[in-house]
Amino acid sequence: MPEHDLPVPHNPDDESGQAGGIPPEMVEMLRRMTGGAELPPELLSHLGEMGLGNIPVAQFEAMMGQFQAMMNAPDDGPISTDIVTDVARKTVAAEGDRSMGERERKLAADAARVADLWLGQVTSLEAPGLDGRAWSRSEWIEATLPLWQEIVEPVAEGVTGALGEAMTAQFSQTGFDQLPPGLIPPGTNPAMVLGQIGPMLRKAGASMFSMQLGQGLAALASETLTGTEVSLPLTPPDTLALIPSNIAAFAAGLEVELDEVWLYLAVREAARLRLFEGAAWLGPQLLTAVQDYARGIEIDTDSIESAVSGIDPTNAEELQRQLTDKLFAPKPSAAQQAALQRLETWLALIEGWVDVVADRAASAHLPHAAALAETVRRRRASGGPAEKTFAGLVGLELRPRRLRDAANLFAALEAAGGADLRDASWAHPDLAPTAADLDDVLAYVERRTTAPAEDEMDAALADLLRGAEADPSGDDPDRGGSTPS
Structure with missing residues (x-):
């Protein structure tokens, strides 16, 4: 075998090979990250002892790229x-x-x-x-x-x-x-x-x-x-x-x-x-x-x-x-x-x-x-x-978690008043069912299908308005009507 074909023994400290067990490509990447300064041999030795040299060069390059991108990215808050x-x-x-x-x-x-x-x-x-x-x-x-x-x-x-x-x-x-x-x-x-x-x-x-x-x-x-x-x-x-x-x-x-x-x-x-x-x-x-x-x-x-x-x-x-x-x-x-x-x-x-x-x-x-x-x-x-x-x-x-209860509620609304009643529950948040309504579906359906009763004030106001419409002349002083004695 020719002399130049003989295998060369691996020497981790050989300057032509690796420094501290770290491939020269990695050393160069680290130097670029530090602005081109020479890295102390003690630091390279310590990094080699940590196993840095065992990482594939391509993987290390990708990691360094991600790190640099992370550090160079604008500070745009808690989420990038x-x-x-x-x-x-x-x-x-x-x-x-x-x-x-x-x-x-x-x-x-x-x-x-x-x-x-x-x-x-x-x-x-x-x-x-x-x-x-x-x-x-x-x-x-x-x-x-x-x-x-x-x-x-x-x-x-x-x-x-x-x-x-x-x-x-x-x-x-x-x-x-x-x-x-x-x-x-x-x-x-x-x-x-x-x-x-x-x-x-x-x-x-x-x-x-x-x-x-x-x-x-x-x-x-x-x-x-x-x-x-x-x-x-x-x-x-x-x-x-x-x-x-x-x-x-x-x-x-x-x-x-x-x-x-x-x-x-x-x-x-x-x-x-x-x-x-x-x-x-x-x-x-x-x-x-x-x-x-x-x-x-x-x-x-x-x-x-x-x-x-x-x-x-x-x-x-x-x-x-x-x-x-x-x-x-x-x-x-x-x-x-x-x-x-x-x-x-x-x-x-x-x-x-x-x-x-x-x-x-x-x-x-x-x-x-x-x-x-x-x-x-x-x-x-x-x-x-x-x-x-x-x-x-x-x-x-x-x-x-309460999907079946909700489906039963809308099916019950549909059975009671058709698709219009079922879909009307979404017209306003005050009409939408609550967690309590999922506990008592029938009560919610009954509430939605029963017209609210007028209270006494609403009834009195309605009577007053009907009276005003029946007598347009009214007793309003501003309209020429009678004034209180």
Whole structure:
């Protein structure tokens, strides 16, 4: 074998090879991050002992890119839209998200048109003029992100502050003498350093939460079937969005033609959109209930500090595992419980009404409407991994617990006074059923079908007005009538 073909023994300290066991490409990346300054050999040795050299160069480069983007991003509050969008899109792309084809776009447009036609025969709520769309998971994320930000911002404020404080405390407790030699110049004032890195750590906390939110939205996007399936007005009022990739997974094993599944889900989505359009007050009420709940969330700082102290900064999956389900105090406050009851009642009423109306619209046209309705109910009752992931990240379960009671209430209203009485419950928030009404459906129906009795004052006023109309000359002095003696 020629001499130049002989294998060269590996020497981690060889300047032509690696410094401290770290590949030269990584060393160069670290130098660029520090403004091009030479890195102390002690620091490189310490980083090598930490296992930095075992990370693939491509993975390290991606990590450095994410870190630099995080640090260079504008300080836009507790949530970074760019980070949320980037993490969510990359997560669903890794799971096989794809663009929609012409056939799927046509199916969505046709399904929206047919669903709108069928619903027009069974409900008095007006249609907003629907545009059927087939969305990829990424498109659902982008379209719904603005409202999600509104919903979770109160949570993000608390989580970001707690994460920043926990990391600052961890840094301060570690002590500068525990840091690798050469990292901090001799004689540096620790308080000054902490003051400088405090804002950076708070920003890092915001970035961590934004990454978590992006992963939570990606999980939801991988399971949701339509634009507003979670019973929140997440999409534009005239957009009926269907998620074909998720619908195909939902339909697998049902022994129902895929086109029929599309139509049934389009009917449900169109019913929600009619409801959000016809009851314009409903969306703000939902958002208020969610935000009232979120503002009262208490951050479990002990769990956060424990998680941060054990975090491997090179392992994002471990960070997510440590923080998920540990961010929030286990018991909601009294104010939170009240807000949660309002929210659960609204969600149950929405889905209960949708169940009844969708059944009336679809059962006359789709042979498997009843079976599909039962499948949807079972799916909703069990809750999927996406719902649990999102609950762990923002401390909120979006589940209509009293769905059957709500469906029974609207069915009873319909039996007593037809579709008009059923739908009139949405005319004003004062007319809408409450949690107490779900406890006593018959009393609510009786109240809605019985005209309120006039009290004595109303009766006297009516008599006075009738008398004035019967005698237009009257006794009004300003009109030339008689004056009191």
